[in-house]
Amino acid sequence: MTDNQKAQIIKLRTAGNSYGKIAQALGISLNTVKSFCHRNAITETKVDKLSPVTTGEITYCDNCGKAIHQIAKQKKKRFCCDQCRNAWWNGHLDQVKRQAVYAFKCPYCGKEFHIYGDKRRKYCSHTCYIADRFKGGRNE
DSSP states (O other): OOHHHHHHHHHHHHTTOOHHHHHHHHTSOHHHHHHHHHHTTOOOOOOOOOOOOEEEEEEEOTTTOOEEEEETTSOOOOOSSHHHHHHHHHHOGGGOOOOOEEEEEOTTTOOEEEEESOTTOOOSSHHHHHHHHHSOSOOO
């Protein structure tokens, strides 16, 4: 590989070109380009991706109050991050619309209980399950 080719590789790679495009442009092997770049720690400069089109509307996080720039053609964001979303919902359980609440009677202790989400559940607790499953008898 000539010094001119090395200079071209450095120039093209820092401009953001892939190994394949560089190899094709210079007429040398793809593996030669990769090896040279790895040995000399030549990385591509990341070309900034186009930023999403914003609507210009700014809302504020329901949890921390941080400004949120809304993105066009997307659902409006209420929270700035997952941590804020989780913290807010865990602090406002009364506002959660739970539609899958089931009522059961424990076959071991006879206690009535309500559970969210699992309609196959039978026992009110793990203790009742273990007692019924392995001790074989009613709670007396």
